[in-house]
Amino acid sequence: MASTMKMRAAAPARAFSARGARRSLVVKAAEKRIVIGLAADSGCGKSTFMRRVTGIFGGTPKPPAGGNPDSNTLISDMTTVICLDDYHSLDRKGRSAAGVTALDPKAQYFDLMYDQVKSLKEGKAVDKPIYNHVTGILDPAEKIDPANILVIEGLHPFYDERVRDLIDLKIYLDISDEIKFAWKIQRDMAERGHSLDSIKKSIESRKPDFDAYIDPQKKHADLIIQLQQNQSQYS
């Protein structure tokens, strides 16, 4: 699928220094651990993007050794990426019973998210739950050790003010509907065992919550990466 990628710096960031056109993330000696937040809708490529970016800091990102094969965590030399879906307070059945989508803040456990991101930033290990995307249930917790660079990727990294304030660099992936739905459909069928029909229904039912809760987080981002279908292919 032909596409166009654009990057733009958004609101000025606390942890950034801007000299002319160059912007760099300043990690002060006293602040040994930094937190990067990556927000986007489902299927926008958050995990794919972070897998590639963290490789830059050394090592091949892998799930915690000997742990749950369905862990959403990726660990490499200097970075640990955790997926905020692990802070779903309602599992798939629970959301269905309550009539809420996974994008609804009511389905997230923000107090625990805040406590654990804060602890990791302070250098303390945590026992983090695991949301299993294959079974749709919450699996037993996994131990996460602190890392030099902690990445939190998910649907709502900038929604809760307390969590947002812990993040040193906020990135939002703004992917056009055509691209994200195509990516989501093939991923959810191949890796998560969903049928085409159920994915299409889910996409439709989630649209109002995307507009209400996910897209508005863009205003907090330091960097917005846009990917749109290339109009030129139709001309």
Ligand SMILES: Nc1ncnc2c1ncn2[C@@H]1O[C@H](COP(=O)(O)OP(=O)(O)O)[C@@H](O)[C@H]1O
């Ligand atoms: N940059 C990319 N180019 C091509 N395909 C991609 C890209 N990023 C993601 N994808 C596809 O989209 C699917 C969903 O990506 P994923 O990283 O799992 O999204 P998210 O974590 O945001 O739900 C992946 O399985 C992959 O096939």
Ligand SMILES: O=C(COP(=O)(O)O)[C@H](O)[C@H](O)COP(=O)(O)O
């Ligand atoms: O929106 C997402 C986030 O995951 P991702 O961004 O990786 O797609 C998932 O749909 C929810 O976690 C619910 O899970 P399920 O789809 O299992 O009900």
